[in-house]
Amino acid sequence: MWLYFLKRILLGILIVVVAVSLLYSMIHMVPGDPVKTILGPRASPELQAQIREKMGLNDPLPVQIVKFIGRVATGDLGEDVFKRKSVNTIVFEQLPHTIYLVLAGIGWAMLVGIPLGCLSAIYRNSMIDRFAGILSVSCIAIPTFVVALYSVLLFAVTLKWLPAIGAGDGGFGSYISHLILPAFAVGLGWVGYLARLVRASMLEVMSENHVRTARAFGLPEKTIVFKYVLRLAILPTITLIGMGIGILLSSAVFTEIVFARPGIGRLIYDAVTSRNYPVVMGSVLVTTILFVVSTTIADLINALVDPRVRTEG
Amino acid sequence: MDANNVLEIRGLNVEFASERGRLRALRDVDLTIPRGSIVGVVGESGCGKSTMINSIIGLLAHNATVSSGSISFQGEDLLQKSERELRDIRGQHISMIFQDPMTTLNPVLSIGTQMIDIQYRDQIPKAQKKARSIEMLSRVGIPDPESRLDNYPHQFSGGMRQRIAIAMALQAEPELLIADEPTTALDATLEVQIIHRLKDLQHSMGCSILFISHHLGVIAELCDFVIVMYGGEVVERGTVRDIFHRPSHPYTFKLLECDPARIAETTRSLPTIPGEIPNLAKLPPGCIFADRCERSIGLCREKIPPSTEFAEHHWARCHLAGEVSST
Incomplete structure (x- = not known):
């Protein structure tokens, strides 16, 4: 068990290192000179050379990557050359907003999607199942930014129930009320994904022999579904949720822009448009690490639920 | 029903609704399990063994219906019971052991x-x-x-x-244990161990066993009574001695001939029964086995033979029952 955990964590670190190296190389292959972008076209060659030296751009690429990883390993993401501010500060100011948004979004999607999938599987081919199916596919089909725009129109502009933009004035209640609409928009599609996946894997498990055994022993249907079936059927769902959280951390950008919320997606978007490479690198790196962390956590939870995984080693 | 019997099935008919039409999976099945005895069921794949078990424990597939017959367990008809009542019987009064031990437990x-x-x-x-x-x-x-x-x-x-x-x-x-090919997935040494263990336990606990297998040797060793199934019908039933020493239905006869354990000299080709199992959606008008039977006469293709008790505790579904004998 512990061996499995250790292996999984080491693998996670390896993935981060490979991802960072790829990312670093790719950004440097993008046409355009970061120094010229930063200083503008009329900067003197001396100044350009000075900045280039300062950013370590004269070293060969592999050396730059190793230096970068070394720096990251000590917890230093570099400096934002525009604002003369540490990238760490910038990223970690924005990060909590995105994490809360993603967790709230996936959280409500789980609360609705998983029971919906269970219902569909238990009453398969009934009206409930068909209705849940239509609802799920609709949720998946609507793009997040459309949901975001219409929920602003309906709940903020017309009904005036909830605030439309920003992240609140700092108070807890205000923060929560500003979180509701964006979380709704982020999570809606995931309700559909989760419901469909849970339904499919429940039905698959229900046709397995051990469920017939449980029935032959007269176990109550409730025990069979929620203890014997769901425990197995939830495994692929846990993996999907782990990936979902990881993906949303960087793709919540639409929602963050529509709701004018601070957040890491928005930060990346702004940094890319202004060619602020240190900030792009820093924030993409942090989301990459978080992606690996959330999928690793999902794997570890799977191992806790499924004894076969942890003995595999 | 006889109070000495744990289970009595009378005239059980089960049908499946399928794309090919109505499949008559079980036709007029009779079965008796005397208290404390072991009854073996033999028959090739698709002969209706599993359908019969599932009807007993009330776990038939959704597209199956019991069109007639009765299944009396301890004097009560299981077919009249509600899902709730059946659940109380399953696992408490009737238990099951399934074929594949690798997949029958929750992982x-x-x-x-x-x-x-x-x-x-x-x-x-x-x-x-x-x-x-x-x-x-x-x-x-x-x-x-x-x-x-x-x-x-x-x-x-x-x-x-x-x-x-x-x-x-x-x-x-439980009063009744249904063992659905419990040793098929195991190797021969284990099979013997499990069979002996089962027999010991049955002896000390006094339950009855319905034992399904296509291993004739195991049936002969373990069982008191045997029913032979073919194409959804019980073609012959009787004591283990009668079935193995005085088989009366041509199918039983052929089945015993095909048992490798009974073949004395070493041979490269094992005997088989020529022909195919009948299509249950398009049943012949006469005997279900007539097409593959060497002894069939004109009557066999016209009229379905009734199950007749031609000797004491020995039934066969054959127009020639009693005449065909192990010569």
Whole structure:
């Protein structure tokens, strides 16, 4: 068990290192000179050379990557050359907003999607199942930014129930009320994904022999579904949720822009448009690490639920 | 029904709705299990063995319907019972052991959890349930049962898992145990061990067993009575002696001829029964076996033979029953 955990964590670190190296190389292959972008076209060659030296751009690429990883390993993401501010500060100011948004979004999607999938599987081919199916596919089909725009129109502009933009004035209640609409928009599609996946894997498990055994022993249907079936059927769902959280951390950008919320997606978007490479690198790196962390956590939870995984080693 | 019988099936007909039309999977099936006896069921794949078991425990597929007949268990017709009443019988009065021990236990729950869960009806402390499971495991020959209770199914071998399945099935001391090819997935040495264990347990607990197998040797060794099924019908039933020494239905006769254990000299080609099993959606007007039968006469293709008791406790569904004999 512990061996499995250790292996999984080491693998996670390896993935981060490979991802960072790829990312670093790719950004440097993008046409355009970061120094010229930063200083503008009329900067003197001396100044350009000075900045280039300062950013370590004269070293060969592999050396730059190793230096970068070394720096990251000590917890230093570099400096934002525009604002003369540490990238760490910038990223970690924005990060909590995105994490809360993603967790709230996936959280409500789980609360609705998983029971919906269970219902569909238990009453398969009934009206409930068909209705849940239509609802799920609709949720998946609507793009997040459309949901975001219409929920602003309906709940903020017309009904005036909830605030439309920003992240609140700092108070807890205000923060929560500003979180509701964006979380709704982020999570809606995931309700559909989760419901469909849970339904499919429940039905698959229900046709397995051990469920017939449980029935032959007269176990109550409730025990069979929620203890014997769901425990197995939830495994692929846990993996999907782990990936979902990881993906949303960087793709919540639409929602963050529509709701004018601070957040890491928005930060990346702004940094890319202004060619602020240190900030792009820093924030993409942090989301990459978080992606690996959330999928690793999902794997570890799977191992806790499924004894076969942890003995595999 | 006779009070000495645990289970009596009379004239059971089961149909499946399928794309090819109505499949008459079981036709006029009769079966009697006297208290404390072991009844064997033989027949090739698709002959209706599983459908019969599933009708007994009320777990037929959704597209199946029982069109007529009765299944009396301890004097009560199981076909008249509600789903709730059936659930109370399953696992408590009728237990099952399935074919493939590798897949019949839940892979993510420890065997202790599963063995304790099935005792959910008993209002006794968990420690007592656990003690009962430990005792059952040691009775089926699991070494060190106390510590193995926390293990998961994948940590046991196939033979061990089948022992666990037997322990689970007998834990509630059911009146009837249905064993659906419990040894088919095991190798020969294990098969013998499991059979002996099962017979010992049956002896000490006094339950009746319905034992399904296509291994004739096992049937001959274990059972008191045998029914032979073919194409959804019980073609012959009687005592184990009668079936093996005086087979009366041509199918039983052929089946015994095909048993490798009965062939004296070494041969490269094993005997088979020529022809194919009949299509249950398009039944012939006469005897179901007529097409493959060497002895069929004109009547066989016109009229379905009734099940006749031509000798005491010996029935066959053949127009020639009593005339065909093991010569």
